[in-house]
Amino acid sequence: xxxxxxxxxxxxxxxxxxxxxxxxxxxxxxxxxxxxxxxxxxxxxxxxxxxxxxxxxxxxxxxxxxxxxxxxxxxxxxxxxxxxxxxxxxxxxxxxxxxxxxxxxxxxxxxxxxxxxxxxxxxxxxxxxxxxxxxxxxxxxxxxxxxxxxxxxxxxxxxxxxxxxxxxxxxxxxxxxxxxxxxxxxxxxxxxxxxxxxxxxxxxxxxxxxxxxxxxxxxxxxxxxxxxxxxxxxxxxxxxxxxxxxxxxxxxxxxxxxxxxxxxxxxxxxxxxxxxxxxxxxxxxxxxxxxxxxxxxxxxxxxxxxxxxxxxxxxxxxxxxxxxxxxxxxxxxxxxxxxxxxxxxxxxxxxxxxxxxxxxxxxxxxxxxxxxxxxxxxxxxxxxxxxxxxxxxxxxxxxxxxxxxxxxxxxxxxxxxxxxxxxxxxxxxxxxxxxxxxxxxxxxxxxxxxxxxxxxxxxxxxxxxxxxxxxxxxxxxxxxxxxxxxxxxxxxxxxxxxxxxxxxxxxxxxxxxxxxxxxxxxxxxxxxxxxxxxxxx
Ligand code: NOJ
Numbered sequence: 001x002x003x004x005x006x007x008x009x010x011x012x013x014x015x016x017x018x019x020x021x022x023x024x025x026x027x028x029x030x031x032x033x034x035x036x037x038x039x040x041x042x043x044x045x046x047x048x049x050x051x052x053x054x055x056x057x058x059x060x061x062x063x064x065x066x067x068x069x070x071x072x073x074x075x076x077x078x079x080x081x082x083x084x085x086x087x088x089x090x091x092x093x094x095x096x097x098x099x100x101x102x103x104x105x106x107x108x109x110x111x112x113x114x115x116x117x118x119x120x121x122x123x124x125x126x127x128x129x130x131x132x133x134x135x136x137x138x139x140x141x142x143x144x145x146x147x148x149x150x151x152x153x154x155x156x157x158x159x160x161x162x163x164x165x166x167x168x169x170x171x172x173x174x175x176x177x178x179x180x181x182x183x184x185x186x187x188x189x190x191x192x193x194x195x196x197x198x199x200x201x202x203x204x205x206x207x208x209x210x211x212x213x214x215x216x217x218x219x220x221x222x223x224x225x226x227x228x229x230x231x232x233x234x235x236x237x238x239x240x241x242x243x244x245x246x247x248x249x250x251x252x253x254x255x256x257x258x259x260x261x262x263x264x265x266x267x268x269x270x271x272x273x274x275x276x277x278x279x280x281x282x283x284x285x286x287x288x289x290x291x292x293x294x295x296x297x298x299x300x301x302x303x304x305x306x307x308x309x310x311x312x313x314x315x316x317x318x319x320x321x322x323x324x325x326x327x328x329x330x331x332x333x334x335x336x337x338x339x340x341x342x343x344x345x346x347x348x349x350x351x352x353x354x355x356x357x358x359x360x361x362x363x364x365x366x367x368x369x370x371x372x373x374x375x376x377x378x379x380x381x382x383x384x385x386x387x388x389x390x391x392x393x394x395x396x397x398x399x400x401x402x403x404x405x406x407x408x409x410x411x412x413x414x415x416x417x418x419x420x421x422x423x424x425x426x427x428x429x430x431x432x433x434x435x436x437x438x439x440x441x442x443x444x445x446x447x448x449x450x451x452x453x454x455x456x457x458x459x460x461x462x463x464x465x466x467x468x469x470x471x472x473x474x475x476x477x478x479x480x481x482x483x484x485x486x487x488x489x490x491x492x493x494x495x496x497x498x499x500x501x502x503x504x505x506x507x508x509x510x511x512x513x514x515x516x517x518x519x520x521x522x523x524x525x526x527x528x529x530x531x532x533x534x535x536x537x
Contacts, residue, residue, distance in 0.1 A: 009103065010207075010269045010294060011327060012457035013055035014362070014447060015369040016044060019335045020062045020084050021070065021417065022400045023372055024409030030416045032400070034062060034085035036409045038093045043429065045100050049448040052375060052440075056103040058209045058271070060335055062090075066116050068178035070390065070398075071107075072211060073114040077196040094204045103206035105271065110193055110258075111215050112179040119192075120180050127167050134189050135180050136172035137164075138222055146170055149224045150245055154392050160245070174215065174245060176391055184216040184254050194261045207262060207269035210293070214274045214285065217251040219244035247276055252284065255292045271295040271329055271367075277303065283321035290325035295367055298328040302337060306344040306353075308469040308488030315364060316463070330361055331369040339371070339397045342380040351377065352529045355442050355510035356486060359531035362450050363475070363484045365461035373401050375443040376432050381421045389418070404430025437512060449508050449533070454478045466496045470526075474498055474536075481536045482507070487526045497522040497536070504534030 024036030037059075045053050061071035062084040071081070080086055097104050113120055123131040138147035138161070146161035147170055154175060161170040162177040172181040182189050197208065225243045255272075262268045272293040276282045277300055285296050300314035318328050332340035341347055346354035354377050361368045372378075380396035388395055399418045400411035407430050413420040425431065432438035450456045459477035466472040469489035475482050483504055487493045497504055503519050510531040519537075526532060 007267050009267060010056065010367060013103070013367060014053075014450070015056045015058055015105075015271075015329065015367060016052070016054040017058045017060065017331070017334060017369055017371050019060045019372060019398055021060075022398055022411075024401060024403070025411045025416075026085075026409060028412060028415070030411060031083055032409075032411075033083065034080070034089035034093050038089070038096050040403075040409045041093075041096055041100055041102065045102050047100060049444055052370075052444060053447045053451060054102065054370065056105060056206065057097065058105050058369065059107060061107045061109060066114055066178060068114070068176050068391070072109050073112070073116075073176070073179045074109050075114040075116040075118075077113075077193075078199045091203065098204065105207040105209055105269065106200055106205050107211060108197065108208040109211040110182070110184075111212050112173070112175060112181045115173075115178050115180050117180075123180075124164060124166065124171075127169075130188075133186050134183055134192075136183050136218060136222075137167075137169045138172075139169055148222050149227070150174065150222075150243075151225075152176070156391055172218070172245075181218070182216075183218075185218075185220060185250075190254065190257055194257070197258070197261050198264070201262065201265045201268060206267070207271070210258070210270060210272045212275065213255060213258075213272045213293070214247045214251055214276060215245065216254050217248040219248065247281060252287070252292060255285065256287065259287070259292055269294050271297070273297055275299050279317045279321045282318065283323070286323050286326035293326070295327055295329040297369075298330050298366065301328070301330045301366075302332060302334070306488075308471050308486070311360065311488075312463075312468075312471055319365065319461070327365070327367050329367045329369050330364060331371060332357060332361060333371040333374060333397060334369075335371070335398050336392075336394055337397060339378060339380050340374060341377050342397075347377050347379065350512075351439055352510050354439050356488070356529050356531040358439075358443055358446055359484070359508075359510055359533070360471070360486050362446050363456055363473075363533065365459075365475070370443075375440050376402065376427055376429055377439045378402060378427060379421075381419055383419055387419055402428045404428035442510070445508065453482065455480055455482045464496055464498060467493060469493065470496070472496050483534045483536060485526060485530075485532045485534070487528065487530050487532075490528050492525045492527060495520060495522055495524045495526055495532070495534075497534070501536040504536050506532060507535050508533045 021032050023032045024040045026033045026036030045051050063074045064076040064079050064081045065071045065073050119131055119134055122129050123135050141147055146159045150160040152160045160174045162173045163170050173179055174181055223244050270293045272285055274285045274296045285293050298318045300318055304310045304314045381399040383395040395418055400416045402424050403410040405425055432440035454477040455475035459475040462474045464472040470493045471486040473484050503521050505519050506516050511527045
């Protein structure tokens with residue numbers, strides 16, 4: 001693979017999340033698939049600035065699954081759901097990605113399996129089965145009903161317990177009743193999952209995005225949550241205090257075991273979806289040495305409202321706790337969140353907000369992750385009640401990639417598994433590729449700039465003090481220094497520069513009117529919602 005497996009390749013990488021069901025349709029059945037992704041790798045990185053030039057892909061699950069939670073309910077961890085292809089398709093995808101210098105990480109769902117997984121079927125078949133203790137079982141409460149007050153993360157579901165008619169016991173299902181929580185206190189479960197990881201790592205995958213790793217340990221006594229916490233049950237576990245099935249101290253030993261397996265292979269990485277919004281607790285998942293997750297998603301960042309001060313506070317709160325061996329990963333949207341373009345109104349006017357958001361994401365000291373379609377400004381697509389498929393109604397932000405009718409991998413709107421918007425062809429890769437002023441063209445310029453910028457790839461980060469609506473920071477590496485100015489105000493602001501640098505040279509701006517290459521001094525006007533990168537003399 002070009003560039004070798006330098007152990008810390010991920011530190012300067014730009015990730016791109018692919019939701020396989022919606023990325024590229026290779027066989028025209030209305031659902032995305034692995035050959036579709038492989039066919040579209042040149043779009044992601046063909047080695048030139050005419051492509052997006054991302055460094056790594058995170059693929060959401062493509063394993064066999066009854067699709068109750070769209071692949072997050074896995075019935076076989078070491079195979080491929082026929083909807084998406086075959087193991088040979090994975091090998092081809094990995095080889096083709098690696099040839100282009102693109103790393104690939106898979107989604108590892110460790111907290112629960114599908115209730116159709118053979119492990120669960122065996123556990124359910126007999127109370128004395130050795131597999132029984134691979135899951136979390138309990139007798140009904142003394143007066144009948146679920147063993148405790150734990151709630152599913154999906155408000156539509158209710159109790160986190162599902163009754164097993166055969167034995168009369170309950171089993172734990174903290175998402176849907178079709179996803180049974182595994183018992184990670186059982187060493188056999190750990191061993192089996194470690195082998196799953198080795199299966200994929202030996203095939204050449206570059207690491208894993210871990211699904212809710214902070215939930216692997218549960219209170220062995222199954223004590224009630226306090227009633228106020230029981231209500232904070234979204235899988236964004238923004239409770240301010242502990243729940244008894246989330247973020248237990250024991251989880252860190254489990255994660256160290258997982259990291260040890262990853263470290264058996266050179267240059268592999270773990271990115272955790274730890275949905276804890278208290279930065280100090282979140283940062284514990286980086287480990288007390290370089291021994292847990294190299295990256296965790298910054299949930300404060302993706303939850304921030306659109307405001308300069310709010311972003312600044314969120315970013316600073318997490319950065320303060322990041323140890324030298326780790327980095328936060330900053331995404332604006334995922335398959336679980338409303339798309340940033342909709343949430344933040346990024347496309348209003350001439351779309352300068354979308355460019356500002358992208359510039360912020362690509363210039364912080366963190367690993368950016370682009371959600372497929374974000375680079376063309378895809379918005380949430382209204383999905384009528386008759387076509388809602390997801391238990392938590394996340395359909396609107398999972399609609400098919402808008403490639404442009406008739407192009408490689410494009411979805412046929414008449415067959416696509418989720419609706420496509422009327423303006424499918426107006427907001428499309430096809431159209432934006434031909435337009436040098438498009439959002440896609442801006443993303444390509446921005447990523448190309450980042451790629452050759454030592455300060456952005458691995459420089460230090462330092463805030464400059466400024467007006468609340470103007471985010472200003474310096475990044476420095478190898479004797480070169482840049483300033484990033486992000487004007488969130490709907491009106492002009494004045495550029496600020498570090499006190500020891502009177503002039504900067506404009507390198508990249510979100511404002512099409514800004515002349516690149518011109519020198520400007522502190523106090524120079526920035527346009528409303530302009531983002532600007534300056535090289536310091
Ligand atoms: C987090 C995933 O991102 C989400 O899509 C899923 O529903 C839950 N975990 C359960 O696996």
